[in-house]
Each structure stands twice: as structure tokens, then as C-alpha cells.
Amino acid sequence: MRIMIVDDHSMIRAGLRMLLSSKEDIEVVAEASEGDEGIRAALELRPDVVLMDLSMPHGKDGLTAASELKEKLPDTAVLILTMHDDDEYLFRAINAGAGGYVLKSAPHEELLAAIRTVARGDAYLYPTATKRLMNEFIGRMTRGESKDVFDTLSEREKEVLELTAKGYGNKEIAEQLIISVKTVETHKSNVMEKLGLKSRPELIKYAMKKGLLHFE
Template sequence: MIKIIIVDDHAMVRSGLRLLLSGKEDIEVVGEGADGDEGIRLVRELRPDVVLMDLSMPHGKDGLTAASELNSEFPDTAVLILTMHDDDEYLFRAIHAGASGYVLKSAPHEELLAAIRSVSEGNAYLYPTATKRLMNEYMERMRRGESGDLYEALSEREKEVLSLTAKGYANKEIAEQLIISVKTVETHKSNVMEKLGLKSRPELIKYAVKKGLLQFE
């Protein structure tokens, strides 16, 4: 049996999901919660296989915060996000929080059941168009030079110039810190932009943020 907890702030949604799932021989709904705090408490108490979690819950912890905490404390419990938000930002945030799956509330019942069974076996599940979006995002990052391999292709001096430029230092200031000429700084900066496929300073800053290069001493 797949033991499930339903966490959603709408009682009618929880009742509908319980009704749907209770008719399945391999699924047992063992608890319900109205917010992330209740969801975490129920997981600690009941140790389910899957938590069916809404994203937007106005009271207590939201679904993303709860998913992140559950992923840290109970890595063997799969969190399946069930939401109305067909949005890239929420999708990527859910994945970053450690959710095992992401399903829309508008999806057919068969898709939800397939998602539950998939994540209960340790797999990940995304609705079909979300998978395509992730692939597109991955390809775009590769094109823009956001992979570790391209960063490692930079020389140590180029990495220093990249970090200082992203932190807002002017070429002259960078030259003084690194004890090199302004002309050399400009050459390094040009090489960095070319190697990483970046075309502007905003793109460079965005890249540096994602790489964690903006740590000020």
C-alpha cells in the first residue's frame, strides 16, 4: 500500500482527493492537513510514502517551504506538488525545494494516479509540457555558458575578473586590485564574455549570481 497524506487549505479539495484515492486498492490516505505546518507534523507522526502538497496555502507554511523541510528531514518521503500554477517559476522552485513531482490540478485523474505511483517508487514525475520546458531551460543554459564545464574553462585570472566585474568594480579598480593594466582587464573581460556566451553586463551578473560568485569579503 502507498500511504498518502493530503495537504491543501481547501477542505473540499481534500475531500475530493480522498474520495478519488480511497477507491484504489494500492493507495491509502492516512491523514490530511490544511497547511505546511500540519503536513510536517503528520509526516513525523504517520511516516507516509507520499505527501500530496498544494503550493499556495495562506496560513502556516506554504507548500514550497514545507517541501524543502520535508526533503531535509525525511528524504525517503516523496513530496508531490499538486497545484493550479502552470508557471515556470513555481515549477523550478518546487524542484529546487526537493519535490519529487509536479502535477496540475487540471490534470486527468489517471495522470495524478500515475504520478503518485511513480514518485512512491523513487522516481520523479513532471507533467509532459513541464518536461519540455526543463529541457529548453537546460539547452538555453548550455547556450549561455551556465554549465560548470564552461566556467572551468576560464583561467584563474579570468575568474577573478568575472567575479570583480559582477560585484560592480570598474576596470581601473580591477586593474589596481589585481596589479595589472586596464588594457589587460579589458582583454580578460572580453575573453570571459566570449567563452561563456554572454553579451552584456546584466547577463554576466546573472551568471555570477547563479554560480555563487558574489560573496563579498
């Protein structure tokens, strides 16, 4: 298996390379420190699996990069390797097209099993995440719920959706929410992808339908 590692911490990349290179069936073909660099390398080398960190402060974040990679290289599996044991990140990773999600705190054997699983084209989630997903699915089936896609948005994404629909620019939104412009752009991209929207007019129409445009 030809593996690429995308993580902003050089020590983590070095540790992963040492672990993976010790296995006869695995070859590490490239490393990258952020999403854009990872996408360029993947397009050139076409690895079987990309190990992708979520939080990379410089350049493109892991979720955005994973989504672009799956669009451009559908045969390359993306395995999210992160410290975030969080349902919101998990669902967003799945929506972005990731084939698996494993924690950095997992034992080496679990990471290797996850890599081999997604390389076969199967999905991998760490055990406690699988249990939570099953419980949520069973709960919805029991209640007969049909979840609105809007409910999958995080509270921050809903705030960005509302402010964007009201005509605020990225810098203004960043100032109001006390976050970076890059974070605003990421939230906006995730909102558009989750809701299946292609343009600002579509976003405004959707916000009106949801009753979000209440001006003071």
C-alpha cells in the same frame, strides 16, 4: 502506498481522498490544511507520498513545508499538486526537493501516475513542463552557458535580498514592497536556501559582491 494530503481547501481534500481511496493500492493516512500541520502529521505517520499544495495562506506554505519534509523525512516523496503552471514555481519546487509537480487541472489518470512514479523514487513532471525544461537545457548547452545561481532568483527575491542586506526588518520590507510579512519571510528563506547562505553577514557579503548595496 500510504498517502497524506496537504491542502487548505477542504473540498479539494475530500475529492482527493475519495479518488485515492477508491484505488486498492492506495491508502490516505492523513490530511492537513497547512504546512506546519502537515509536517507534524508526516513525522508521526511517515507516509510514502505527501501531496502538497503550494499556496496556503494560513500557516506554512507548500514550498517551505516541502523543503523541511525532505530534510526530516528523506524517504518520503513530496508531490506538488497546484494550479500554478509557472516555471518559477516549478524550479522552486525542484530546489525544495519535491519529487514531482502536477497540475490540479490534470486528468485523474495523470495524478495517479504521478503518485505511483514518485512513490517508486522516480521524478515526475507534467508533459509541457518536461518539454520546457528540455528546451531550456538544450538552449544552454548550445550557447555554452553556465548559469549564475543569482539568476535563478525571482525579481521579488532579489528585492528582498537587497533590502535585507541594507538592514531593513521584515515589517519594513513588507511595507516597501506592499506584501505581507509572512511573504517576506518566505522569500528570504528561499533566497538563503538557493544561495546556500547561513547567516545575515553572509547575505550582506554576497549582496556587496553582487553590487546590490547602493544607498540613496
